[in-house]
Amino acid sequence: MPGYNDPSFDTLALHAGASPDPTTGARATPIHLTTSFVFESSDHAASLFNLERAGHVYSRISNPTNAVLEQRVAALEGGIGAITTASGQAALHLSVATLMGAGSHIVSSSALYGGSHNLLHYTMSRFGIETTFVHPHDIDGWRKAVRPNTKLFFGETVGNPGLDVLDIPTVSQIAHEAGVPLLVDSTLTSPYLLKPFDLGADLLYHSATKFLSGHGTVIGGVVVDAGSFDWERSGKFPELSQSYEGFHNMVFTEESTVGAFLLRARREGLRDFGACMSPHSAWLILQGIETLPLRMERHISNTEKVVEFLANHPLVSRVGHPLIESHSSHALAKKLLRFGPRGAGSVFSFDIKGSREQGRAFIEALKLFSHLANVGDCRSLVIHPASTTHFRMSDEALVNAGIGPGTIRLSIGLEDPADLIDDLKRALKAAEKAVSAAAKPASA
Amino acid sequence: MKFTIPTEAGQAYEAYAYTGGKAFDANKPTVVFIHGALNDHSVWILQSRYLAHHGFNVLAVDLPGHCRSGGEAPDSVEAAAAFIGQLLDAAGIQKAALIGHSWGSLIALEAAGRLGDRITHLGLVGVAFPMPVSPALLEASLHEPMKALQMVNVFSRATLNAPPSMLGPGTWVYGTSMALGRRVLASNTKVNIFHLGFKACDAYTHGLEAMQAVTCPILFLLGKQDQMTHPKSAKSLIDTARAHHKKFRVVELPMGHHQMGESPEETLQALKEFLV
Numbered sequence: 001m002p003g004y005n006d007p008s009f010d011t012l013a014l015h016a017g018a019s020p021d022p023t024t025g026a027r028a029t030p031i032h033l034t035t036s037f038v039f040e041s042s043d044h045a046a047s048l049f050n051l052e053r054a055g056h057v058y059s060r061i062s063n064p065t066n067a068v069l070e071q072r073v074a075a076l077e078g079g080i081g082a083i084t085t086a087s088g089q090a091a092l093h094l095s096v097a098t099l100m101g102a103g104s105h106i107v108s109s110s111a112l113y114g115g116s117h118n119l120l121h122y123t124m125s126r127f128g129i130e131t132t133f134v135h136p137h138d139i140d141g142w143r144k145a146v147r148p149n150t151k152l153f154f155g156e157t158v159g160n161p162g163l164d165v166l167d168i169p170t171v172s173q174i175a176h177e178a179g180v181p182l183l184v185d186s187t188l189t190s191p192y193l194l195k196p197f198d199l200g201a202d203l204l205y206h207s208a209t210k211f212l213s214g215h216g217t218v219i220g221g222v223v224v225d226a227g228s229f230d231w232e233r234s235g236k237f238p239e240l241s242q243s244y245e246g247f248h249n250m251v252f253t254e255e256s257t258v259g260a261f262l263l264r265a266r267r268e269g270l271r272d273f274g275a276c277m278s279p280h281s282a283w284l285i286l287q288g289i290e291t292l293p294l295r296m297e298r299h300i301s302n303t304e305k306v307v308e309f310l311a312n313h314p315l316v317s318r319v320g321h322p323l324i325e326s327h328s329s330h331a332l333a334k335k336l337l338r339f340g341p342r343g344a345g346s347v348f349s350f351d352i353k354g355s356r357e358q359g360r361a362f363i364e365a366l367k368l369f370s371h372l373a374n375v376g377d378c379r380s381l382v383i384h385p386a387s388t389t390h391f392r393m394s395d396e397a398l399v400n401a402g403i404g405p406g407t408i409r410l411s412i413g414l415e416d417p418a419d420l421i422d423d424l425k426r427a428l429k430a431a432e433k434a435v436s437a438a439a440k441p442a443s444a
Numbered sequence: 445m446k447f448t449i450p451t452e453a454g455q456a457y458e459a460y461a462y463t464g465g466k467a468f469d470a471n472k473p474t475v476v477f478i479h480g481a482l483n484d485h486s487v488w489i490l491q492s493r494y495l496a497h498h499g500f501n502v503l504a505v506d507l508p509g510h511c512r513s514g515g516e517a518p519d520s521v522e523a524a525a526a527f528i529g530q531l532l533d534a535a536g537i538q539k540a541a542l543i544g545h546s547w548g549s550l551i552a553l554e555a556a557g558r559l560g561d562r563i564t565h566l567g568l569v570g571v572a573f574p575m576p577v578s579p580a581l582l583e584a585s586l587h588e589p590m591k592a593l594q595m596v597n598v599f600s601r602a603t604l605n606a607p608p609s610m611l612g613p614g615t616w617v618y619g620t621s622m623a624l625g626r627r628v629l630a631s632n633t634k635v636n637i638f639h640l641g642f643k644a645c646d647a648y649t650h651g652l653e654a655m656q657a658v659t660c661p662i663l664f665l666l667g668k669q670d671q672m673t674h675p676k677s678a679k680s681l682i683d684t685a686r687a688h689h690k691k692f693r694v695v696e697l698p699m700g701h702h703q704m705g706e707s708p709e710e711t712l713q714a715l716k717e718f719l720v
Contacts, residue, residue, distance in 0.1 A: 070616075
């Protein structure tokens, strides 16, 4: 692929990391469903284990199908490489576990997916890693939350589901002043809508289950390293800059000036925690990424139409999308996202005027929207976060995440937008009737 | 590992060399790896680590003023070649093989010409002589280094699907090289080492004389798809080696200018066959 120009996003989405199989000529990436890979000799085996040569040994550590996906996502994000994981949650855990141990501290945005909040607030604290949550727009709060043992800043590119846009340039600057990297969850924006590394983030991950896969068929995650953070200069990461007895006494920053994080994450994190991705899952996600640019265009154009409809409906009290000028992230979205506010994605929330019962009636009346716990599917989805995805969060934490008791989250799919609006119209009518029925005398 | 290098002004600085994950041992045959412009030791990581674990004493250097090495960044091939001699002296190494890539290949060539029979093997990876740098690229390296970095990496790339590489499977070689370039550039705040390296390549005129002075076997490892240093650009050096009855071999492989990253196994194999 020698050339005079850098391939575009659309081309990389189809070709990065893959070419026709040299053995069979297969054009599509083969699924290498094998646990292990035959060594050419004892010396070859030893040199692979010792990182003298690069290759595949055992599919918990690496696999050729996964490697295609890893290269592809790294290419789309502008990173140096990537590691696929069993899920987005595994990607977050792998990132945290690679960088720190007991006694460490994280500063995190409070506008998080409920699962990420659970992991940081409840589970990691059990292992001695504390997290301070800060509203993503509270810039002073980020700065004040830093402690001597802080090892990481973390946030979602746009918070789920309030769509608070993370001010990555400012937050990453504060992180870097504190000598720590900024990790972002880029799931809701995908590399098509936002390139966090261009704005100053150092690490990112996706729940590939969502837009990267795009079809609601697979669970997976992927961590990408920008290669920008200087672990050695920071002095806060002996895990990467000092000899590690657990892997050939390797000093990861010496082995790779820019790739120490990925070296340790794969050689320790995947090896020991084992949260690897199946090659079959990797293949399904690759299929999804091939059409990512086309799908994201449709996701956001459909979302524009649905947001406009809801914003003008009398039974809707609030639409939480930066497309709405009063949204707290409207200006930031305009400044940071590739397509401005319309690029804040297709997962957003809104509030219905009235009772919890009316909210229930609304969800149950929907026909095209599926009531389930996922986002980023090609089909449109709906859920009530306060009772499902975010139900372990306190009322205060819910408010900080932009969620009210009556908030409904939508994930807009690829259907004809007119049909989606019809479905919403019908359901809102049902919600309206629910209040009418409740208001009728019992004897009537 | 760091070595103390004296300067002409009577002072000294520390130069870094990666030893491949093994302890420095001057009793083993030594191989010195020399990186190209805006690179550091880590571009050789697979080849140097392998050789260090297979009987060689390896020194993959960061040139002075680059990343972990102190000192003034060399402003000419000759100055960088002088550093290689100083490094061998500081390390107490009498004989060594020199392997260089791109700008590093010119440095290795010049050093081999100067050091005579102290050099046991000369490996020239992605070499060209002369090695002119286009005025546009020279200008960009000075005033728009990020644009120049992108140009260099686009020209260096031969594939969108490199095999497992420096970071193992999942390495995006283009991105790795971009990130390394940014890091190396930032490592020297006194001088633009990108522009300095390119100017040194562009200005070097002593290649044929240096080749005549080389006394050891020579490997030309060239990429058929190399747009930075096309194989035909090595012809004058190969012709000189032939005319002066040098022992040499030419290996042309289907790769670009990211030989060590995009074709790590082929590069290692060629080096092994040459050195062993």
